[in-house]
Amino acid sequence: MTADPWHPDHETELIDRDIELGRLLRLVEAVRRGESRVLVVRGGPGVGKTALLDRLTERVPVGRVLRVTGVQSEMELVFAGLHQLCAPFLDRLEALPAPQRAALRVAFGLSEGPSPDRFLVALAVLGLLSEVAGDEPLVCVVDDHHWLDRASAQALGFVARRLAADPVGLVFGSRLTTEELVGLPEMHLSGLSPQGARTLLDSVLTGPLDTRIREQIVAESGGNPLAIREFPQALPRELLAGGFGLPGAVTLPSRVEKSFLRQLDRVPEQTRRLLLLAAADPTGDSALVRRAAGQLGLPPQAATPATEAGLARFSARVSFRHPLLRSAVYRSASVVERQAVHRALAGATNPEADPDRRAWHRAHAAPGPDEAVAAELEYSAGRAQARGGPAAAAAMLEKAIQLTAEPARRPDRLLAAAQAHLKAGSYSTALELLALAEAEPLREEQRARAGTLRGHVAFASGRAGDAARLLLQAARRLEPLDVGLARETYLTAWLAAMFAGGRAIGGSLLEVSQAARELPRSRRPDQADSLLDALSLLITSDPATAAPVLRGAVDAMAAADLTAADAPRWGWLTHAAAVALWDHDAWSSLLEREAAALRTIGAFDLLPVVLVALTTVTAWSGEFTAATALIAESDAVREATGAPADTFGPLLLAALRGDAEDAAERIEAMLSGEPRTGREPSVTYANWAAAVLYNGLGRYDDALAAATHADDGSRDLFAARWALPELVEAAVRSGNPDLAAGPMARLAASALSGGTDLGAGIESRCRALLSEGEKAEHLYRKAIDHLARTRYRPELGRAHLLHGEWLRREGRRADARIPLRHAYDTLTAVGMDGYAERARRELLATGETVRKRTTETLSDLTPRETLIARLARDGRTNQEIGTTLFISARTVEWHLRKVFGKLGITSRRELQAALTRRGLLDRPS
Known part of the structure; x- marks a missing residue:
């Protein structure tokens, strides 16, 4: 009796798979115990992945099992695979936070709204699976993962990495270790052993087989179960029995495909056409296939020979015996035959329910070429974009380009496809499409658009210098066409030039600013106008002249009722304006608002950049535990999105704390990279942090060298300016006061322009270093008065320290003890151990007895646990905390139970006191 090819329980399906099946059973048992598990079952075509997954889903008892199968022809339909998975749970959407619920509804085409961020969609899927698993353990099996649409593959890869305390199992079957699956636990499925191959071959034979032929089949198949099953179908019976050998070796997929084709030759012509129709439809919708078959004049009984031959089933759903069989059916048909079945399927598809x-x-x-169809694809691409599927939109637009009948429409479609590939991160393809577009006869507006896209591709791919030049050219081209768009392009060029630093050739900050200054004034200035005016004036004039315009732009932006989408649009530009004024309070407020907006809209690819800046200003204010919490949040986002780890925040914290070993390693890592355009801000930041570290440790020569490198004459508006106070202090303390004159003048011009206490305090403190007698005394006291009115305790502590050091050097030992004691207490409380040790040594030199103190905490909480505890202390719900950290509410609860155990508490109400006792809340001044 032969094996039933449709029966997944047949023993031949799992010959030689005890070890692999055992691993899957252990995964299921772990899920049943309430744990999460992920496994990628990887192997070539026909090796038995589907059979193994069949056994898992149909024979293993577990709370709930879901099955998703990737289909090659659906790879361009956005979120098609994810919809398969989530369709049974859509009645649970109300349990999700509103932003996640809205994102998933838009992604699935259930409602209209802004294009959702892909990570917000993935987070919604994580929450939905966690919600379902709350009722019973859940195992999700994703077969043929390599054929999932990209949006679904990315989302499921995200979910696989974020499962923790949820009783959810994810099992992927894939031919390849795709980008989305890299790093996940993997089980490689190889061919059967020779004995297993013989056993399988014997089970499918219908007659005698010559021993030599038998061994050759076993050898040539490589143990591939599909090949073994198909060999007897492909060879004549007399060849099998007679021992005349096999035809020359053929690669496995080719031989298997030929076997399938021989089987197709044995069924009637109408059956073959019906199989082709089913192969062209990826949905498996039997009603749709029946309607399309009717249009082709195929009778219902045409399905019977296919079922009897074990090729396909036409029941509630249409299914092929193997994906390779579907592929063989489709590839064997002529172009005309394929077009006919697609035409029938289009006619049978409801244009309202499934237009794409x-x-x-x-x-x-x-x-x-067919202009009507091309236009229809263009509309579908727009819907894909709106649902958060730029890769799908790009594929549809490229197909629309092929079908374009009107030459005048081709350039716009090429540009739209390039833009879609830019959004999808396919930069090389975007550039190829731009080259094709630029070879067309373009209108001036289209050339400007192409240039703008080239600039954005360069910026997105890390070539800030090229981006600045390209965007400057595009902005100039746009001036006579659209002044508003030209201004926005100038702003992006300005940002690119700032990141490029001195390596921007043909698009420097000065060149961009000078060109922008020549633009005519807008009749109705908006945020873009005020920012561009302020920033270009900052570069082309002196700080005092630019200050009122900068202040107007910052105040207008702070007061504006901006939408969440405006935050990433104007963020860095507004930051630059606030920092230029030394208004770090406004900068901090803008960053807080921007971070909240990005969390709300789910723009998690942009959020880490904002968190880096927020970490900088928070650490600078002496709130080290809050800065550590921001780093933990940034790490969670970066881990989820695959972005590079944050190096800036941890470096600045190490430098401020005086942790020489940790900081030195981080500084070296940031400085040792290959020189390239766009890397200058990192180098400047690293040198600034090094100067902060070395001044605290009293290594003034090293501090002077680092600060000098940071102040390299570039127009960096952030760290280069922050390095000026370090340079002045290091120059004076190393006995080189002449080197401080130029930096002091630049610092004064910048720090005093904004009229802030922070700027005035730092300027007075640095000028005091270069002064003598009563003037120095006055300036130190003035610096302390200004800085005492700010939140920046590190700067206040350093002012007290410098004042005390100066008094002791003046021989006023008794007077020196008061500011030195203030310095020591403040710097120790903050956790700046390097500067605190400087103050302690100075106190000892005055004859004061002082015991060395440390700022170590008593906590054994991890950074992640500390952040969760702080968020819970602040009243955030488990769902809100989970959204922040890309984990489920159930996982948050699991972490909180561990936190409560470590802190010895039983409720959230006790968190404030417990965290304070453990030193996990920043101490008041």
């Missing part, structure tokens, strides 16, 4: 799939079928049915 209908458009896709119409596109494949078109025998040549």
